[in-house]
């Protein structure tokens with residue numbers, strides 16, 4: 001571990017208490033993955049600390065197990081809502097084609113539509129398509 005990674009007050013990490021990997025001070029502090037293994041989810045709580053992994057290359061947020069909520073079971077209705085959301089994300093607003101991939105937010109339409117259009121034209125078309133839909 002590096003001494004600089006031990007920062008329990010968060011003084012050097014924007015106020016977030018920071019510990020080297022495996023140095024978290026309490027079994028109540030768990031990563032998202034550890035919570036998931038226990039059948040729990042953070043449930044909206046903000047991370048209260050973080051661990052440093054791979055010599056500072058990665059950070060992992062820690063959450064309080066005592067504030068965690070049980071993972072919600074997947075119901076048919078939730079699954080349907082998820083499918084609809086994914087369908088919307090794959091549908092191009094310009095040509096209505098449903099693609100194999102999610103429409104990149106940076107472009108806003110499918111790659112075929114974006115291809116060959118100047119940026120200004122593209123912005124105008126997207127403006128029209130989104131105001132018409134609203």
Ligand SMILES: [Zn+2]
Nearest residue numbers: 092095110113
């Ligand atoms: Zn398109």
